[in-house]
Amino acid sequence: MRLSKRGEYGLRAMISLANMLDANQQNPIIPIKEISRTENIPIKFLEQILLTLKNAGLLQSKMGFGGGYYLAKPPTEINLGQIVRILDGPLAPIRCVSQMAYEPCACPNEATCGLRMVMRDVRNAIANILDNTTLADVTERVNRTPFEV
Template sequence: MLSKKTQYAFHALTYLAENQAKGPILISEISQERKISLKFLENILLEMKKAGVLGSKKGKGGGYYLIKPPEDVQLAKIIRMLDGPIALLPCVSLNYYERCENCTEERCGLNEVMAEVRDNTLKVLEKKTLKDVLRNR
């Protein structure tokens, strides 16, 4: 399940994408338009800036903006950045592997099913971009 943080990130990203022609957008505008707590949104946008998804400009005419066009912002990247692993079990995660507690890892039927779920989820999320989210609004 997507965290509130990731859901809010997608709300902010879609707002930035829809308003790209305006240039940098103030956090307060995004917060008000998307009904997201200003403090929470500040942290989310800063995290996305550090990850190279957003840029920012200070001073008059400042705010946040997308660095890449919406078709180059993969949903999987945003989810991993903010929520961590996409896999439902740590033992099938490609980027955050951990051995499951109380598991021998010899042959686990749950592991095999969850690996298939992960693979199919990734097939969708790695192909889908912010542009796809915009199309569905």
């Protein structure tokens, strides 16, 4: 049930970019090198990950001197489910309960397959959290945390 490094790094990078919005919600342009340094992610690996997220429409970039990456949409409109699916594929533990990549499984009758019923619940539980948590939610939660503890 694990998240790959690819997925983890991608999430960390996106959360990091969302945290860099200033008070006016202006979207700063951050070079890969800087994200790599602050998040401790191998730079060439991060390049690939950010490029993938860009091609999927979650990031935009500016090339050349003074360039870098920035969020393609406000943090309220990007959720963690999107990011994980782009980098790691379906959230579902087994394909026969996947919404985005359904495939039939080997069991004789899917409608009465006990494993499938439970795994559908698991998929829905994961999706409910990740699809309903935006980058803005994460930022807000982190900012709130020190005062709660």
